[in-house]
Structure formats: structure tokens, C-alpha cells
Amino acid sequence: MSFDLNHKYWVSTRKEISQLLKKQNRLKKIEPPEKPVSFKIFSELYVLYVELVNKLTFIYHNTFQVQKRAVVRTLVESATQQLMKLKEELKALEISEYVYIDKALIARKLTPRDLVIWRSPQFLYRRPLDVQNILAENTLYMNDEEREEKAAKDWVPMSEAVKLIQAHERARSARVYMANLKYDKKKFMKVYQRKKINYRFTFKPDQAMSIPVKRTMFSADFIKPDESCEDLRRRDDMGDATEDIENLNRLRNNAACKIQTWWRGYRTRKIVKIKKRFKEELYGMKKVRKLKRPNQKENEIQDMYKKEMLKKKLDEDFINLINDERTRLLQVRCPWMMEDISDHIRAWFKEFYDKTENFHPYPPPVKKGTVLVVIDETMNPIDFQQTLGKKPMTKEEKKKQRDKEKQEKKKKKAKLKMIKMKEAKRRKKLRDQGIIDVGYELAASQPIINIEETMQTFAKDWRDIDEYLNKNHDPIVDWVTEEELSKIHQEVRGLVDEYMRVEYELLREALAKDRNEKYKRQKVKYPKEKKKKKKRVPKDMTADRTLESLFQELKDGGIIEDVARKDFDEFIADFNFLSDDTRDEDSLTTLGPAKGDIKMVIQESMLGMGEFDIPKPKSILLIGPLRSGKKLLCQIIASELNAVFMNLSPEKTYKFADDLKYFLHVVLKVAKAFQPTIIYFEEAHRLFWKRVPPEAREIKPKLLGTSINSKILKPLKKQDKIVLIGTSNTPWSAAGGIKKAFQKVLLIPKCDYGTSFLLWLELMTENAPDDMKEHAYSALARVLQAYSSGEITENIRETLNVQRKMRLQTEALDPHEFLECFISKNDPPIFPPEQKIMDKFTKWFGKFNSLQKSRNKFIAQRLAKASKKK
Structure with a gap:
């Protein structure tokens, strides 16, 4: 992407952000609308935010100027967070995992495919360099060609090479034999029935071949005699000296002309057929029925890699610039800065002494020292003069004042709490009636606040900067100087305060001697160091092991598996285009989801596995009939995320039963170090089987069932890029523990016509x-x-x-x-699959998916009300 295009794209996107913010500010002032209107508002905003996130993501990955990239990153992250909030609101209104907003899409001339916000590899989480080097040594993410090249480079034993040559030679001989038999069985059976010569293959290392090896030359004539060519063959075979050369040439010319005539006719008919087909397609009479997959670029990974390398270099240059500028400022400006600060503090001393003949109390370090003087938060001479005549407060009076302030703070907190509770009750009451306070939801949204603040800061800071002239992506040095000066000023002021406090005490001591008063040194209150809570650090059983050895141990044990390169387009499925048009009187969809809708839900769940801080589920369970694409989806997720794929299915883990604690420790340590990581459980219901079949007892299927929640999910933090994914084709055979292990349950719909x-x-x-x-x-x-x-x-x-x-x-x-x-x-x-089985899946899904459970409850209440009216 060219610099000019990216700049124009950024300018247009800024205008769209300002228009979107204006629209949201208008919506903040409206009265709480009814449910259909709320759904319409949220769906329109959702479509706008999808477009915004797509554009900002594209701009972010094509922006190389470091300071500008930080601004765009904040916008992308905040917009994506708001997008997920809007989706949750739509799901709550739809009471379903699947949301249909066809009317909003039609207004923007979009399709459901345009709502997909996943952009791999743009959303990938970048691992640290040392971890990338370990993964680079493995064939974990190689394509087929790279695997073949690496296999070819590996050393092969000589005996294996000899066996391979022998096998190919025997296969070649067999092919020649079968071809000869097909041509003339009687003739060649006599040849092959001759006495065979015993031959023994020998090989001596480092010995050159005495006879050069050539390609096999087939002497058999596979063209059978034809009546039309009898004269030609007879005349060729005669070999008579009296052969008429002219007749022979005439026959050959006629044969060549006939062959050329047939070839030209065939070629002409083919060209006419192609042109006819092209005209039919051009006029719309016929169309080529070929599925076109969007967003496919052959060199997308290579382009991203080049951009990442350029960004890395610019980041390093920016850090070097900061260090060089800081060093320069410390050498050139620091002494004069200390002198200026001390002169300013002395002038402050003099001002108070001239007007009050006394000195203002020196601000303690706990209140940021003489920074208070700079920001005018100290008393002025008049106020200070009034305090001099007052008697100092006793301990009891100070205690009463503190208690009074505490009570006032408590009253304010209680009042604010009551207001918030009343507001929450009001909104809940409205939600129960199907009304959502859209204005409050938008006003209280932190991502929207972040976007507004970022755009205001950008408009203020960049108003005098011409971005178009900076085609070399150079940083703005003046901003670096100002920021470093500010940091150095804060660091130096603390040091100057210590010296000036000594001078301040000398002045106070001299003043006390002049007045014949008792000198009392002012107490200095330093900020208390925050005591770090000693967290109980679990014992690391593999402290003496390297990450590479642990990774290799799991790979050798079959836990870490290779992942083929696949994308979401390989899960071929269509969206449901009818649900939005078949809503009932409560605006709920009556048609179930199509198979393509599951991709949208999974992609949204995986956004938190990328570079940005976005909420995500810790564990997902995919249920559906056999061969419905559950494992394919898991492999696609791992491939799209460039994640380490750990298979913890029972057939893989039963051999680690003797030391399960050590095994889980290694799995979690490697998963956190090499994140993003997918922990996969094939047929996860086996981990929670109600009754274990006799044939499956050998692999101990329930070995990890009790450990998933306590040993794997509990240690995971929100920012960890680790997710557990399980599949199941008979989830009803599992006990209730499966609900605690998997936060999100998704049912893969049956195959529809599309x-x-x-x-x-x-x-x-x-x-x-x-x-x-x-x-x-x-x-x-x-x-x-x-x-x-x-x-x-x-x-x-x-x-x-x-x-x-x-x-x-x-x-x-x-x-x-x-x-x-x-x-x-x-x-x-x-x-x-029978309809009974699909109904069984739907029934189980309705019990374990929270949204589907609420939907079933709502429908049951509606039916109960309708039956009462009758």
C-alpha cells in the first residue's frame, strides 16, 4: 500500500470517526426507546463500528510513524472493545448467540460476510524473539513444500537409499512387462518365459560406477497395424531397390495433409466454442458457477513480515533517539535547570518574607514537594498571614476535624451509591419491560470516552504537523525533547528540593535567632513505600529446565501436534439470509442459524487471542453430529492464530497418569511461554463420562476431568492468550462437570441448502x-x-x-x-443424521448455553400466558 493512499484513507477515516461521535452524542440525549428501536440503533452502530474497525486495523498495520501508530492503536483497541459491547447488547436483545441485522446491512449495501472483522495475520499476537527462535527450529508451521525441503536435507542411511533404488527398479521392470503383455501377449510371453539369469545386487561405498546409468529406452512399438496404413508400412518394409520414391512421397504428403486438416478443424471448433462461451457470459446468458473466496493474497504473510521488520527498525531508532536526546538534555540543560529551580524557590522564600516576615511551610515530598509552588497550590501571603495569628490546633481538634472529613466523605460515597443503585434499578426495570436506556449505555461506555479523548488530543497536538510531508516516517523530535524535559524536570526537582530544604532550615534558624525564639526543625513527611504483598509463589518443578527442552518433551510425547495451514474460508458454509424476515410478535427469530453463522461467533470469540486487549472466553465446547466440521474448526483456529496446538485427549494423556501434577505443570508453563496456545480435547464428553465403557478404561478417560477447572482454567489470567477448545458428538453422556469446565457452548447447525x-x-x-x-x-x-x-x-x-x-x-x-x-x-x-439426534443436541444445548436457556424460558412464559388467555 502506497503512502499517499494510506494518508488519504486515514483522513477519510478521521472524518467518519467525527461523524460517528456526533451521532453518538445525539443518541446520548434521547429518552429510553422501545426494544425494536433499541435493536435498530445498536445494529446500525454495530455495522458502523465493524467498518471502522476494519479501516483502523488496515491503517494501523500500514502506519509506520511511531508516534502516530500509538494514536491509531488506541483507536483500534477502543473501537474493537466498543464493537464487542454492542454485540453483547444485540445478543441480549436477540436472546441468542446469533444476531441478524439484515436491515442495517441493506441500508449500508453490505452482506453478512462484510461483518467479519477477523483479519489474519493482522490480529496475530507477536511472541517474544527468543520464543520465536525456538518455534522456528521446529516444523510446526511449515507448509508442505518447506517440510519436503527440510526432509530432503536430513541425513538418510545408505541402506535405506539402496532399498529405495531397488524398489523403483523392480516397479519399472513390472511396468514394462505389463505394457508389453498388453501389446502382444503371445510374442512377449515367449521372451519372459526364458531362463532367468541369477543376479545379485552389490554395492561398495565410495566406488564410481563403471557403466553410466541412462533412462530406460522402450523398443516396443505400441501402434498396432491399421488397414489405412497398410500401403505405407508395406512400402517401408519392402526395402526393394526398385521402390518408387515419388509414389511414397505422395502418400506421405496426403497423410500429413489429412492430419493437419483434422487438427485445424479441431482447433477452430475449440476457439469458436471459447468465444461463444465468452459472449454468453458477457451478455449474462450464462455464468461461471465458481465460488470466489474473498481476502486471499498469496504473499500476505511475506508483506506482513516486511512491514513488521520495518516497524521494528523504526521502533529501535525511536528508542535510540529518546536515549540520545535524554543524554544531551542531561549534559546541556540539566545544570541550568537545577539553577532555575533553586532560583525560583529562593524567590518564593523572599516573597513571603517581604510580605509576612516569615516563611511558608516547605511542601513535603509526600505532596510532590515544590511542584505545588509551580502549580499555585500553596497559600498566598495574605492567607498565610491570617494563619500566623491563630493558635495551632490541639491533637483532639485535629482528630475531630479528621473524623468530620471522614464522615463527609462517607456521606458523599453513600449518596453516590444510592444514586447508582436507583439508576441501576431503573434500568433493570426498563430492561424487564424490553426497553433499554441507549443514552446511558453510550454515555457510560469507557471505549467511547477513550476514542473521544484520543481524537481531541490528536486534533490538538497534530494541528501544526503536516503528515503528508513525512514520507520517511521520521519521529517528531520536538515532542521527544518536551517529554524528556518534563521527566528530567520532575527527577531534578526532587533532588533540588533536598538541597533547598537545608537552605530553608538555615533561614528559619537565623530568623529564630533574630527574634530570640526557640528554633524547631520542621518535620519532613516522605511518601511511604508500598509494601508488596508477598504472593505465594508456587514451586517450579522445572526450574532447572529450559523452555526448549520442555517444548521438545511435549512434542516427543505427542501432546504438541503439527497444524496444517488452513483459514476460515476452508470451512465452507453459507449464512442464514431468511431469519431476519421471519420474526414473531416479540421480534424474535423463528428460524435457526445456518452453518455459516457459527464462523462469525467463533471469530468474535478469538479476537481476544490477538494483539489487542479484548475480552474472550477461557474455554469453548463445540458440539454437533459426527463429521460436521468440529475438529476442522479447531485446526483452523490454531492455524489462523499461529498458535501452539496441544492435544490433551485421553488417548494422549493416559501415559502421564503416574505423574499428573508434573505433566500439568509442564503443559501450563509451555502454554504460557509460547502463547497463543490452543489446548484441545477431542470428544471432551469422555472426560466427564457418567459410565466409562469397558473398552475405554485402558486410556483412563476421566483422568483430567477434575483437573480442568482447578489446575488449568483457574491459573489462567484474562490477558493470557490461551483457550481450551473441546469437541463432542454425544455431550449428553457427560456428567454436570462439563458445564464448569467449558464457559461457552456452541452447537454446530445441521447442513442447510446454501x-x-x-x-x-x-x-x-x-x-x-x-x-x-x-x-x-x-x-x-x-x-x-x-x-x-x-x-x-x-x-x-x-x-x-x-x-x-x-x-x-x-x-x-x-x-x-x-x-x-x-x-x-x-x-x-x-x-x-436422524432428526431425533439433532433434537437431542438442541435440547442439551438449551440447558447448557446461557442465552439459549434464557430464550427457552422466555418462550415458555409466552406460551403460558397465551394458554391462560384462552
Whole structure:
């Protein structure tokens, strides 16, 4: 992205932020609206914040000037936090994990896909350099080509190489033998039935080959005799001296002309067909049915890496600039600064002595010393003169004054608390009636306050700065000088105060001698050092081990697994476009979510795993029927986050049962050091089984069930980029402990028509792009809609194998072949999941998901009221 474009983008985004803030300020003054109006306001604001976050994120990752980047970062983080707040409000109004705001999208001419705010790798959390170096030595995030290159570089034993050569030579001989038999079985059977010569393969190290190895030359003629070529072959084979050369050339020329005629006709027909197809597409008569995936860039990671390196260099230069400027100021300005401070304090002494013939009490360090003099928070000479005639307060009077001040503070706190309680009760009462105080929610939002303050500060500080002229991303040196001067001034003033306090006491002592009064030294109150609470530090059982060795130990034990490079677009699914149009009298959606809606919820849950401080769940449970894409989603999340993938399924952890405490300690230590980290539990219901089947007792499935909440989730902090993800296809077989272990439960919806259509279209055109442009995708999607996405994917892979793709040009694909693959080629036949099972999933989900539980309760109350009216 060019500097000019980024600058224009930033200017336009600033205007949009100012317009958004004006709109919010107007909304802060409105009366609490009804539920439909509140939903409309929040949905419109949500769409605006989605666009704002997308733009600010893009600007942030293309802004290199250090001081400006800090401003944009604050805006991005605050806007994303407000976005998540708005989403929570919409979920509370919708009483569902899935929110449909089609009307707001239509007004902005957007689609549900535009609401996706995940931008990998822009949201990635950057690990420390030493941790990155450890991961770089592993093949954890290599693609297939990089893995092959690394494997090729690895040393291979000589015996393995010899076996490989022998295997290839035997395979080559077998292919030649089968090809010869297919050509002329009788002729070549006689050759291969001859007596075989015994041959023993020998190899001597460091010995050059006596005979150079060449490619295999096939002498067999695979062109069978044809009647049309009899004359040519006969004349070629005659070898007679009286051969007529002219007749031979004439026959050959005629043959060449015929071949050229057929080739030119074929080429012309193909070109005409391509042009006809192009015209039909241009006129809109036919369209190429190919799924287009958005936001795909081949070199996106490389571009991000280059930008990160440039930012790193600019950051280092900025730190060096600060250090150099601080050193220069300490050498050049510090002595004069100390002299100026001391002169100012002496002038303060003189002013009070000239007007009151006394000295103002020296401000103690606990009140920031003589900084009070600078900011005019000390008494003026007139007020100080009035205090001189008063008698000093006794201890009892001081105590009464302190008690009175404490009581006044308590009364103010109690009054504020009562006001807040009344306000909270009022809002709760309105919420129960379906009315939300939009003005209060916006006025009390801290992210909005942060955005307003940041924009005001930017407008004030940058009003005289021309950003367009700074194409080299140089820092503004004057700001660095001012900031360092301020820091040095505060540091130096404390030192000068100590010296001037000595001078102050000498003046007071001399004044006391002149007045023949008793001199009493002023007490100095220093700020108390905050005593650090001694936290109980748990014993580190691996203090003598390096992180690299612990990481390698878990990898060798099969706990840390390699993750293939995948993105959210590989989870092919469509959104629900009908729910918003089918609301009931309470404005609740009556249609369930589509499979594409689950991606939106998961992406929002993963935003807290990125660079910015955004709330996120500590653990997620994905439930759904077999082969519905649960594990694929977990792998996509790990790949998108560039996270370390730890598999703590029972079949992986049962071998660590003897020393479980040590094992969990190592897992948590590595997870925190190498975060972001995904801790994965396959079929998580096994950890909480009500009854363990006899065949599963060997792997001790309930080993970690009791430890998840206390040993893994409890030590995790909010800022830790670690999340537990579990999958389950029979969650009802688990006990109630599964609810405590997983904070968020998500049900993967069944495959709908849109998702099924996209699956058939995408996978079939990927397997055979030239032959699958015109096919009955809609019919396939409608008939086989109930099958899970994994079953459809496997069916396409088996049906469109290499042999079948070779026959596509001569034998068109019949849709019945896919049905036969489900029923005939599998034993037992594969049938779609029954509706009873899906109802079972929905029922269990309604008990364990808080929003769905509230929704079911609300619907039950509504039905009860309706039955009473009847």
C-alpha cells in the first residue's frame, strides 16, 4: 500500500470517526426507546463500528510513524472493545448467540460476510524473539513444500537409499512387462518365459560406477497395424531397390495433409466454442458457477513480515533517539535547570518574607514537594498571614476535624451509591419491560470516552504537523525533547528540593535567632513505600529446565501436534439470509442459524487471542453430529492464530497418569511461554463420562476431568492468550462437570441448502475445474442436503478419483454416482443424521448455553400466558 493512499484513507477515516461521535452524542440525549428501536440503533452502530474497525486495523498495520501508530492503536483497541459491547447488547436483545441485522446491512449495501472483522495475520499476537527462535527450529508451521525441503536435507542411511533404488527398479521392470503383455501377449510371453539369469545386487561405498546409468529406452512399438496404413508400412518394409520414391512421397504428403486438416478443424471448433462461451457470459446468458473466496493474497504473510521488520527498525531508532536526546538534555540543560529551580524557590522564600516576615511551610515530598509552588497550590501571603495569628490546633481538634472529613466523605460515597443503585434499578426495570436506556449505555461506555479523548488530543497536538510531508516516517523530535524535559524536570526537582530544604532550615534558624525564639526543625513527611504483598509463589518443578527442552518433551510425547495451514474460508458454509424476515410478535427469530453463522461467533470469540486487549472466553465446547466440521474448526483456529496446538485427549494423556501434577505443570508453563496456545480435547464428553465403557478404561478417560477447572482454567489470567477448545458428538453422556469446565457452548447447525450447494460447487470445481462448469449442483444440494459436510467431502473425493476424472470427457458424470457412493460402496451404508439426534443436541444445548436457556424460558412464559388467555 502506497503512502499517499494510506494518508488519504486515514483522513477519510478521521472524518467518519467525527461523524460517528456526533451521532453518538445525539443518541446520548434521547429518552429510553422501545426494544425494536433499541435493536435498530445498536445494529446500525454495530455495522458502523465493524467498518471502522476494519479501516483502523488496515491503517494501523500500514502506519509506520511511531508516534502516530500509538494514536491509531488506541483507536483500534477502543473501537474493537466498543464493537464487542454492542454485540453483547444485540445478543441480549436477540436472546441468542446469533444476531441478524439484515436491515442495517441493506441500508449500508453490505452482506453478512462484510461483518467479519477477523483479519489474519493482522490480529496475530507477536511472541517474544527468543520464543520465536525456538518455534522456528521446529516444523510446526511449515507448509508442505518447506517440510519436503527440510526432509530432503536430513541425513538418510545408505541402506535405506539402496532399498529405495531397488524398489523403483523392480516397479519399472513390472511396468514394462505389463505394457508389453498388453501389446502382444503371445510374442512377449515367449521372451519372459526364458531362463532367468541369477543376479545379485552389490554395492561398495565410495566406488564410481563403471557403466553410466541412462533412462530406460522402450523398443516396443505400441501402434498396432491399421488397414489405412497398410500401403505405407508395406512400402517401408519392402526395402526393394526398385521402390518408387515419388509414389511414397505422395502418400506421405496426403497423410500429413489429412492430419493437419483434422487438427485445424479441431482447433477452430475449440476457439469458436471459447468465444461463444465468452459472449454468453458477457451478455449474462450464462455464468461461471465458481465460488470466489474473498481476502486471499498469496504473499500476505511475506508483506506482513516486511512491514513488521520495518516497524521494528523504526521502533529501535525511536528508542535510540529518546536515549540520545535524554543524554544531551542531561549534559546541556540539566545544570541550568537545577539553577532555575533553586532560583525560583529562593524567590518564593523572599516573597513571603517581604510580605509576612516569615516563611511558608516547605511542601513535603509526600505532596510532590515544590511542584505545588509551580502549580499555585500553596497559600498566598495574605492567607498565610491570617494563619500566623491563630493558635495551632490541639491533637483532639485535629482528630475531630479528621473524623468530620471522614464522615463527609462517607456521606458523599453513600449518596453516590444510592444514586447508582436507583439508576441501576431503573434500568433493570426498563430492561424487564424490553426497553433499554441507549443514552446511558453510550454515555457510560469507557471505549467511547477513550476514542473521544484520543481524537481531541490528536486534533490538538497534530494541528501544526503536516503528515503528508513525512514520507520517511521520521519521529517528531520536538515532542521527544518536551517529554524528556518534563521527566528530567520532575527527577531534578526532587533532588533540588533536598538541597533547598537545608537552605530553608538555615533561614528559619537565623530568623529564630533574630527574634530570640526557640528554633524547631520542621518535620519532613516522605511518601511511604508500598509494601508488596508477598504472593505465594508456587514451586517450579522445572526450574532447572529450559523452555526448549520442555517444548521438545511435549512434542516427543505427542501432546504438541503439527497444524496444517488452513483459514476460515476452508470451512465452507453459507449464512442464514431468511431469519431476519421471519420474526414473531416479540421480534424474535423463528428460524435457526445456518452453518455459516457459527464462523462469525467463533471469530468474535478469538479476537481476544490477538494483539489487542479484548475480552474472550477461557474455554469453548463445540458440539454437533459426527463429521460436521468440529475438529476442522479447531485446526483452523490454531492455524489462523499461529498458535501452539496441544492435544490433551485421553488417548494422549493416559501415559502421564503416574505423574499428573508434573505433566500439568509442564503443559501450563509451555502454554504460557509460547502463547497463543490452543489446548484441545477431542470428544471432551469422555472426560466427564457418567459410565466409562469397558473398552475405554485402558486410556483412563476421566483422568483430567477434575483437573480442568482447578489446575488449568483457574491459573489462567484474562490477558493470557490461551483457550481450551473441546469437541463432542454425544455431550449428553457427560456428567454436570462439563458445564464448569467449558464457559461457552456452541452447537454446530445441521447442513442447510446454501451450505450444501456451496460444498458441491466448490469441491467439485476444485477436483475437476474444466469439466464441472455445467452440472446439477442445485439438485445434488437439495437431494443430499441432510448429509454432513464431512460426508459430502469424502463422497466427492471417492467418486471423483483419478480414474473417474480421466473418463469425464468421454463419459459425463451422473449424479446417481454420488448416491451410489453413499449407499452401495460403503458397508454399512451412510445415511444422514436422524432428526431425533439433532433434537437431542438442541435440547442439551438449551440447558447448557446461557442465552439459549434464557430464550427457552422466555418462550415458555409466552406460551403460558397465551394458554391462560384462552
